[in-house]
Amino acid sequence: MPVQFADRMSTVHRSFIREILKVTQDQSIISFAGGLPNPELFPVADLKAAAVDVMQEAGPQSMQYSTTEGFEPLRQYIADRYKKVKGIDVSADEILITSGSQQCLDLLGKVFLNSGDNVLIERPGYLGAIQSFSMFQSNFLTVGLEEDGPDLTELEKLLNENESKIFYAVTNFQNPSGLTYSPEKRQGVADLLRGRDILFVEDDPYGELRFMGESYQPVVRGYLKENGILLGSFSKVAAPGFRLGWMVCSGEMRDKMIIAKQASDLHTSTFAQRVIHRYVTDNSLDEHIEKIRARYGSQRDVMVKAIEAHFPEEVKVTRPEGGMFLWATLPESMSSMDLFDEAIKNKVAFVPGRPFYVDGSGENTFRLNFSNADEASIEEGIKRLGDGIKDFLSR
Structure with missing residues (x-):
């Protein structure tokens, strides 16, 4: 059979x-x-040197099981970088290291989505998110993109007429369109979402890859606090093969994410985390x-x-x-x-x-x-x- x-x-x-x-x-x-x-x-050369140092100084530890939350010094580095680059206060305790930011999407689906739940995404939207959330039999709603971000009139109408669990967005150099939310659109999105029972998931793998124009610093999560989750990755600024990403969340959401990750893979590669941490410690990521x-x-x-x-x-x-x-x-x-x-x-x-x-x-x-x-x-x-x-x- x-x-x-x-x-x-x-x-x-x-x-x-x-x-x-x-x-x-x-x-x-x-x-x-x-x-x-x-x-x-x-x-490559700097990562090779970092790997050798990790093997010499923490060989057995770097190959052992580790905590689900991730290597604490790496989480602290990420928190400090948010303060330096984005101007927002994030604690190491709010950061969960993941196996690429793609795993963040899987964890979000496991923690928040039941079959038939609405997920709001951009139109066009990131294919990886569409595929991941489809695994949970989600119903997609879409908001169109203008040159500086989502159509706020259309977004307000969607929010008023539908209950959605998640609004997933790539706010900087969006995949696939390359568009970036203006500060006004970021504030507008936050204003529309505030007070509603919806989670804003802000995926930002490309934010530091700006090579012209004015740098947009505001992070939408900064306006929303508890109803915002921020995703990041080393894939675009170091090497994608390490599969190292992270999620910024706090409180009960963080606790649920840890449980979901424990069920998925226990923890992200100990060795990869230590090597990346050594690399960013010994070299200038900037x-x-x-x-x-x-x-x-x-x-x-x-x-x-x-x-x-x-x-x-x-x-x-x-x-x-x-x-x-x-x-x-x-x-x-x-x-x-x-x-x-x-x-x-x-x-x-x-x-x-x-x-x-x-x-x-x-x-x-x-x-x-x-x-x-x-x-x-x-x-x-x-x-x-x-x-x-x-x-x-x-x-």
């Missing part, structure tokens, strides 16, 4: 982006598809991030200039001031899925936009990643893609 899978598996599909990445394993394909940091910027900003800023500029030269005027593209992504909107009559098939034949790849929409829209949109391609590849890949778009428009 066939095995019986849980009902939840019928509503969750393979990650569209992960499946695309299989196609792009062909080295001849110029890929703008993955949300990958540039591996040339991984601090200096390393400056290198990332300079490289990504240059790659972004090359992509924008190539788009201006090779894309037809009918294609609208965001101009992010940081992060890793651009977001393109084709004329309504065009399908980015069809364009993708043609693009692959011309050895260039991107991510069609439809999977970022839970309502089936977004057929004419797509995402471009500029962080993981050299400048010559960006110029050539955008030219190929522009030629493909022009060919489609001429049919």
